[in-house]
Every structure is written in structure tokens, then in C-alpha cells.
Amino acid sequence: MEIYQLRAFVTVAQQGHLTQAAELLHLSQPAVTAQIKAVEEEVGMPLFERSAGGVTLTRAGQELLPRAQAILGAARELLNHARGLKGQLSGRAQIGVTLTPELLRIGPWVAALSERYPLLELRLQHGVTGDVLNLVRKKELDCGFYLGKNPYVNVNAVSLAELPLCVVVPPGWEARADLGQPKELGRLPWVGVSQFSSLSKITAELWRELNISPKKVAECDHLSTMLELVAAGVGAALARRDGAEPLAAQGRVTILPDYHKSAELLFVYPSERVGEPVLSALLAELAPVWGLDPDTVARAGAG
Known part of the structure; x- marks a missing residue:
């Protein structure tokens, strides 16, 4: 059964007259009659009773009319929605995600x-921060989130936030020695970070600043795993403060107060993608989520 046949059925039922229905449908009366006949043949029963004054619905026709109207209403809604979509942005965006969704505000964005x-x-696509940046550089990702400094000239970046970092040790270790002295801190075993994580570079930078070269007894690339290793007494580590503070409040790790670092959280994308509609849309919606100046972000996406 076709939509146009249902439309003829509903129109005739509403008008009660074939001629008037034909006028509304912009069809000839024989064409409307043929459509009604086709519907009746398909459902296997008469839907109208004919008289000199017009037509009236049979009991079966009365039962089917609300359903036919509902189908036509759904078809109109579908068409209206499709028309509303016409001309709207379409396409696909491959986005590299790292850290935690709450931190990146992925949900609202x-x-x-x-x-x-x-x-x-x-x-x-979830991955380690270094991997995300490398895939963006190779244009295998359209954009992504990265923690650290952007070393590539063919990658553009929008600064989102500065994330504080801190040195954490297992509880009680602060009493073992004067860990406010870098030399003593350097004698502790450390939980290292995978070379594919940008935190690895920041940790190495901290060690150079303190002129220490600790022994790495374990290595991982996930914050929760790192903090669990610290809490279990494996070693010290450089971690994001937002992840360390809840465990410190529970007494599971100790944050050393004398050491501070920070890392810049960036939204990165290939320079060649500047001006593309999809990228511009991603940047436009990123601005209010992060409280950024929309004009500045828009200019970044427009080149």
C-alpha cells in the first residue's frame, strides 16, 4: 500500500465526497476512485458506502481511519525533519581522546x-596522549586532546587549561628522609611513565630541573594504575593533582608540597584542516564548553 493511496483514503473520508477529495488532491475523480479501490482490494474489505449524496465510511473504514491518519502524520513529520536537515553540516570526525572524559568535558561537547x-x-578513539598527537600529525585523526607542548609546525593547537601536577609518594615515606631535598627524592624508586605519554617528557623535565636520576622500578601509561602502584608502596611518581588529591584525602598516598609542575591541555588538529566546515563546527562548540572566547577559537578554525 502506497502513501498516496492512504492519502486518498483519508481525504475522501474527511470530505465525504469523491469530487471534493479529487479537487484537494489535484487529481481526477476516476483517479481517486481507482486509488480507493486499490486500498479496498489490498485490505480485502469495503471501506466506503456509496450514495447519491457522497460516501460514508463503513465500520471497517472507521476502524482504519485513525491508523491511516497516524501513518500520514508520521510521513509528514519525517519529511519535515528531512527538509530541516537539508543544507546542514554532514560528515565524519575522528577524534582522539585521552585522559578522562570528565576532565575533557567530552559529554557536554x-x-x-x-x-x-x-x-x-x-x-x-581512545589512546595515550603521545599517540593522539602523532595520529593528528599524520592526519589519521581529524583532531584530539593532548597534554603537553606541541612540537609540530603542521599541527595547530587551542589551549584549554593548565593542569597542575604533583609528586606523590606512598604514605609514610615522607618520614623516611627529608624529601624536601631533591637529592633524597632522587634516591627513591619511581613509577615511570610510558614514553608514548606526554607525562613522560614532563617527568624527565622535572628530573633535569632537580638534577636527579631516579631508578624506575615500574612503568605504566594510566593515571589510576600509577596511583595504585604508589599507594601499594612501589615508588614515587609525578601525577595530575586532580587524580592524586582524592587518594591523599583517604591517606593512601602523600603529596609532597615542595614540588610543582603543570601541563597544558591542548585541542590539536592538522594545520591543513583549517577552514574545513567540520573542524570549524568542532571548534565552535568547544568554545562555550571550555569558556573560551568564541571569536578567537573561530579565527583559529578559519585560518
Whole structure:
């Protein structure tokens, strides 16, 4: 059964007259009659009773009319929605995600993008920060989040926040020696960070600043795992303060007060993508989520 046949059925039922229905449908009366006949043949029962004054619905016709109206209403809604989508941004964005979704504000950002650009397909790919930056550099990702300094001239970056870092040790270790002295800190075993994580470079930078060269007894690339190793007494580590403070409040790790570092959280994308509509849309919705100046972010996406 076709939509146009259902439309003829509903129109005739509403008008109660074939001629008037034909006028509204911009069809000839024989064409409307043929459509009604086709519907009746498909459902296997008469839907109208004919008389000199017009037509009236049979009992079966009365039962089917609300369903036919609902189908036509759904078809109109579908068409209206499709028309509303016409001309809207469409495409796909491969986005590199690292750290935690709460920290990156992924939920509000993706929700805003989905609401405003329903035809835009977003694919989130999780990875270590260094991997994300490298894939963006090779244009295997359209954009992503990176923690640290951007060393590539073919990668553009928008600064989102400065994340404080701190040195953490197992509880009680601060009493073992004067850990306010870098020399003593350097004698402790450390939980290292994978070379693919940008935190590895920042840790190495801290060691150079303190002129220490600790022994790494373990290595990982995940904050929660690192803090668990510290809490278990494996060694000291440089960690994000937002992750360390809850464990310090529970007495599971100790934050040393004399050592401070920070890392810049960046939104990175290939320079060659500047001006592309999809990238511009991603940047436009990123601005309010992070409280950034929309004009500045828009200029970054427009080149």
C-alpha cells in the first residue's frame, strides 16, 4: 500500500465526497476512485458506502481511519525533519581522546555537537596522549586532546587549561628522609611513565630541573594504575593533582608540597584542516564548553 493511496483514503473520508477529495488532491475523480479501490482490494474489505449524496465510511473504514491518519502524520513529520536537515553540516570526525572524559568535558561537547549537527558522525578513539598527537600529525585523526607542548609546525593547537601536577609518594615515606631535598627524592624508586605519554617528557623535565636520576622500578601509561602502584608502596611518581588529591584525602598516598609542575591541555588538529566546515563546527562548540572566547577559537578554525 502506497502513501498516496492512504492519502486518498483519508481525504475522501474527511470530505465525504469523491469530487471534493479529487479537487484537494489535484487529481481526477476516476483517479481517486481507482486509488480507493486499490486500498479496498489490498485490505480485502469495503471501506466506503456509496450514495447519491457522497460516501460514508463503513465500520471497517472507521476502524482504519485513525491508523491511516497516524501513518500520514508520521510521513509528514519525517519529511519535515528531512527538509530541516537539508543544507546542514554532514560528515565524519575522528577524534582522539585521552585522559578522562570528565576532565575533557567530552559529554557536554558531544551533546552540543549532536544537537546542532545531527548529520555529523563523531567517532571517539581512545589512546595515550603521545599517540593522539602523532595520529593528528599524520592526519589519521581529524583532531584530539593532548597534554603537553606541541612540537609540530603542521599541527595547530587551542589551549584549554593548565593542569597542575604533583609528586606523590606512598604514605609514610615522607618520614623516611627529608624529601624536601631533591637529592633524597632522587634516591627513591619511581613509577615511570610510558614514553608514548606526554607525562613522560614532563617527568624527565622535572628530573633535569632537580638534577636527579631516579631508578624506575615500574612503568605504566594510566593515571589510576600509577596511583595504585604508589599507594601499594612501589615508588614515587609525578601525577595530575586532580587524580592524586582524592587518594591523599583517604591517606593512601602523600603529596609532597615542595614540588610543582603543570601541563597544558591542548585541542590539536592538522594545520591543513583549517577552514574545513567540520573542524570549524568542532571548534565552535568547544568554545562555550571550555569558556573560551568564541571569536578567537573561530579565527583559529578559519585560518
